[in-house]
Amino acid sequence: MYHQRTFMYRKQWQHLTLYAAFFLSGCVDVVSQNLLPKRCIVLEQGAQALSMCLLLPLMVSHMQDTEGVELRTHMLLIQALFLLTLVLTVELWAPNVLLIWMLKAFLYLVTGSWLMQIGFILYRPVSGYKWMDNDKHDIAFATTFFCWHVAFSAVLMIWIYGCSIVWHCYLIADA
Secondary structure: OOOOOOOOOHHHHHHHHHHHHHHHHHHHHHHHHHHOOOOOHHHHHHHHHHHHHHHHHHHHHHOOOOOHHHHHHHHHHHHHHHHHHHHHHHHHHOOOOHHHHHHHHHHHHHHHHHHHHHHHHHHOOOOOOOOOOOOHHHHHHHHHHHHHHHHHHHHHHHHHHHHHHHHHHHHHHHO
């Protein structure tokens, strides 16, 4: 006779696996930068890409039992994570391409800041009122807010890039 077992603390195990993957990626960075005779950038990039490849299926299964605003915010996070994973994988074959570096920085900015924003949306809304999972307007606003988030991140990246160019030109003019 089959005995049905339940997997206890599913989300906690997912979080632990996620943290362990990024911890190991960080350990690879430390070893490569400090202990190896010559830094191995490909090893660092591979560990980073592997961590993101582990994050994607964890996030997909993390969305089980969610609905409404929580489901939509996590779907948008997965979209950004998928693009970031794709860029990190492409970087393994084209490591010295400036456009890929900028795209990676942009997607890390979007992913990290949206992840923090999800915490505020779901657990501590600024308005003090809980989001309604069955309200189409709240779900639509979460998507709109993500689009604003992406646009703000793009403006921030352009501003940083512009300031870097001006600073670089100023230093060259001084020299």
